[in-house]
Amino acid sequence: MTAPKSHQIVIIGGGTAGTTVAASLLRKRPQLDVAVIEPSEVHYYQPAFTLVGGGTYSLSNTVKPQQATLPKQVTWIRQSATQIDPEQKQVHLLNDEIISYQYLVVATGIQLDWNKIDGLLETLGENGVCSNYSPQSVEYTWQCIDKFSGGKALFTQPPVPFKCAGAPQKIAYLAADQFHKRGLSKRTEINFYNAGGALFSVPDFIPYLEQTAARHDVNLNFNHNLIAVDGPNKKARFAVTDADGNSSEIEQDFDMLHVTPPQSAPEFIKQSRLVNEAGWVTVDQFTLQHTQFDDIFSLGDVSSLPTSKTAAAIRKQAPVLVQNLLSRLDGKPLDARYDGYTSCPVVTGYGKVMLAEFAYDAVVTPTLPLNPFKESRFYWFVKKYFLPPMYWHFMLKGFEADITHKPLKK
Template identity: 65%
Template sequence: MSADSKQLNHQVVIVGGGSAGTTVAASLLRQKPELDVAVIEPSDTHYYQPAFTLVGGGTYEMAKTARPQKSTLPEGSTWIKDGVATFEPDDNSLTLNDGRKVSYQTLVVAPGIQLNWGKVEGLEETLGRNGVCSNYSPETAPYTWECLKQFRGGNAIFTQPPPPLKCAGAPQKIAYLAADYARKHDLLSESNFQFYSGAGALFSVPDFVPHLEKVAGRYGIGINLGHDLVAVDGERKVATFQTTDANGDKQTVEQPFDLLHVTPHQSAPEFISQSPLANADGWVDVDRNTTQHNQYKNVFSLGDASSLPTSKTAAAVRKQAPVTVKNLLAHMNSQPLEGSYDGYTSCPLVTAYGKVMLAEFIYDGVVTPTLPLSPFKESRFYWFVKKSMLPPFYWNQMLKGKEPDIAHKPLNA
């Protein structure tokens, strides 16, 4: 499972060995074991990122989220341990960071999203100390739990940047868990919990907003929309936000903190946004239903780096991967593309220890539950699903290319 020659050539090349790339590789090889599939991935470790919130909340072990990359890639695939520098789709090739060329018959682009820690002044210098934490990195998620355990009341601040971002519910989840922790330890009355979001709404699907507002209200969490974190002074323990007043003028707001959980600004990776594969916003330009590139027909993309207009979650990848594989194989056989992705994604919104509100929806924000349970009700069952059922499903089913599924239906159907 290694590739070291100067000029590489494979039938199917997959950029990215995360949830999307690994799932597609495994599914292709389950259906066509004879395929020559290569996965380009520089990392040695594969993380189950949906559990990072639980790690930060002290209810899941960090070690259980990580497995060696080599063990998660499917048998029969070739692992190219490097990153991509440039794409040359007119020549059906790409160039790796070490200068090697890789040519392909079909390309799948799934490198994930880029975390831009440096966009907030002072953040990188203080992240992981001074009460500044983040569940968006495996290196820093455990420190969130340390901050919670050390919290004795005061100002607890939670931030969310303007979109795009992966798992857009995660910035709220840790706020609710932290507030519930404070409640359990009789600290809530001595605390000031505030949620600052650079977005214009608490959640992208309007139907869930009033229900989430009730959760925030239960804890006394203040909601501050249109506030983008621009600077952190870790020594002074002050966070600075930029907002726009009623006259349209930009102004800054300083907020002292005792605990600050930061969600970093995010974007398409630069080697994607600066490539011929990108649309005007920097994402891989694909058809929203087939996942096929709009210009280069032997290129497909799914996951966080794609232009698919839905929330960027592992649940979305689970539904995108079978469509991508079906259409990729059809393309290779010069057949019509019949697989169609409807935009399904889901976000298990953790609202307390032991409670989850499961937001499931498709394109245009249409709520589509899988089970006949109210999607707006906080549920102990969905907590069990998130904590105990989804991780083994991810490792043993999804990443193995297995495609068991339960249909989701519009709420009013």
């Protein structure tokens, strides 16, 4: 075995979180030795997948070569990490190489557990079974919506946590809007099956989103968890829990089925010594430092941070992590604090977005002085035209200037 290569700061994962942290570190201290372990040759802007599935954004505009998004000064290790050894301060790679670190940032994102739903992988991308959650299946979502000529359209939401709390319902509203525009509403039944018991994680938004669902004639079914799909026969099976906690199963026919898959931490993370019982990397929710190993930090979807998993959350987490990591490097106290800010632009129809911004303890925290519960054309333009270039040219380049969000006065 060759001697381990060594880097001052090693980041596992070059997605939203890993790239933002790498760029910000190097912008602040260009002399740092930063390595990013990332097997993928491309970087996707996932928040636009909802618009791709809705036929109003091109998939090719959501992707760039990894080489172009990672900072030039970074050492890019084009491999998958397979194991983290926090005592030896080493990361093992798929090609059996070992990378030593002084400081480690874990940013591997979340794993899509397609195989937890029987029959799904066999039929995804055909038989009317689609999903915005993968670049391989997102264009098929639009084909399903575009070709729909009436019948039953089903949309599913898995048990929490999953990335972007609003994404499973956004595509239901876009589809409903599209069917209405094409005069199909009377011949169409739209059912939203939610494995959980509430439409959104922040109670203040729920009545407004329920109104949106009612306006679109989207029937809300709670405590219905998709467990199997029979594509050729167009049947979906759900595990149902009633108010008394009794379980049963039901089967539903469909003409189109949009699936949001169950999600969890990547396997090698679950098996590491860094995680809580649920498998997420255990960090202090304010400093983003690991609770046991103080030379390890984590952020983004793989972290245990008790907030909704979004790119918008990472925009606020990254500067905190970077400042605290640099303080640790300088032997100073970790002063920067993350308040749990996250945001979810809930697309409620073509040209309409309700921007849900909130922090820890479900506190609503708008950035602009606009009614956060009102669907807005302005926020549609922000989502479609402002946020993508902001992501590529500002956030991923390590710029941090920001407008402060404030708790909503009730």
